Amino acid sequence: MEQAAGSPPQGEARRPGPGQRPRSYKTEAVVLRAFPVLEADRLVTVLTPSLGKLKVTVRGARRITSRLGGHLDVLNRVSLTLALGHRFDVVTGAESAESFASLKGDLDRLASALYLSELVDGLLPEAAPHPAVYDLLLAALRALDGAGAPEAARLETVLRYVELRLLDDAGYMPELQRCLVCGTEIEEGHHRYAPALGGTVDERCVVTAGRVLPLSVDALKVLRHFARTGFAEATRLRLGEALDAEIEGVLGFSLQHVLEREMGTAGFIEHLRTLRRGSR
Ligand SMILES: [Zn+2]
Incomplete structure (x- = not known):
């Protein structure tokens, strides 16, 4: 790995090269x-x-x-x-x-945190810097660790937001504005979601790869909101059970598609699915 000369910025770790001292x-x-x-x-x-x-x-x-x-x-x-x-x-x-003692003392929050850590592990290659994912995971752990009812209420929002950002970091940010078949702008209410294509398609276009899922206007709006906002603002949102389940389904198929494509590990995906169920 090539490194610029001089000392690294504060807080930035550097692994010595072969033969370098100290070891x-x-x-x-x-x-x-x-x-x-x-x-x-x-x-x-x-x-x-x-x-x-x-x-x-x-x-x-x-x-x-x-x-x-x-x-x-x-x-x-x-x-x-x-x-x-x-x-x-x-x-x-x-x-x-x-x-994160508070988080570890609560089964739901612990299951959610373990699911996120395994998802990060599954999506990231070794020894390649992903500083945004580090910050994201730490923010999620701190949010899940926060005691009290308001924090617990938005546990699902934290999970959904992190899933979308991890897709983004892996290079698979879902398309949410245009039809992935014909390129025209999506007309709200006349759209669907195709995980294998990577996002929205309009109702006129034929999708030949993978399944096509319905996506409500509310779910589309939440995903667009997540796409353009930071952790603190995005995770303040309360989704409600139905909307959370819908977004969980859509992002779940997107993650499955990316994991299969990048890793080809069906066993791991099944394992994640179990963790995901446990985190509900
Ligand atoms: Zn189209």
């Missing part, structure tokens, strides 16, 4: 997933702001005496010190900065 680096990260490996080690997938998604090893993490293991719980935001490793870099220091 270690620091970064903050959110823990996406953790797998047990070997005797007591753990392989942890983390998302970092400037290095993207990384798989790192924590030696002895599953021993009771491990100083590192507890800091590296799934969904924690952590400060990491990593030593360059042969296959995976090795965690030599870890300190939890945010552990």
Whole structure:
């Protein structure tokens, strides 16, 4: 990876190249997933702001005496010190900065957060920076962690908004203005949604690829609103059960299409679907 000369900007992590000294680096990260490996080690997938998604090893993490293991719980935001490793870099220091205890104490919110972390893991390639996704995931975790009824009420909005933004980041932002077959502007009420084409089509045009879903004018308006607003504003919206279910269906088919196309992993999609059901 080519890096410009000089020190990196504040907060931007940099992984040393082969042969460079020192052989270690620091970064903050959110823990996406953790797998047990070997005797007591753990392989942890983390998302970092400037290095993207990384798989790192924590030696002895599953021993009771491990100083590192507890800091590296799934969904924690952590400060990491990593030593360059042969296959995976090795965690030599870890300190939890945010552990989202309120979120983890509530089954619905925990299921939602785990679904989002696995979705991020599934959509992002390794070692490619996706700073917008890092910010998005952190904003979602903080929103889900917020205690109190108003926060809980818009849990679904957080999920739907993050799904749309992840599609955007993966290069599959749904078209919401024009017909994807003929290119003319959509006339509200005379439109449908074709996930395999990537968005709206008008009712006159014939779609030959994949299914075609109805999309209410309200759902179209919510998606357009999401497309042009930031996290804080967008997630203030209350969708209501019917509208949420409709948007969930539409974005679900879009995500499925992208995951199949990019990864070809039907098993993973089934796994996500289970998590998604659990988050309701
Ligand atoms: Zn058309």
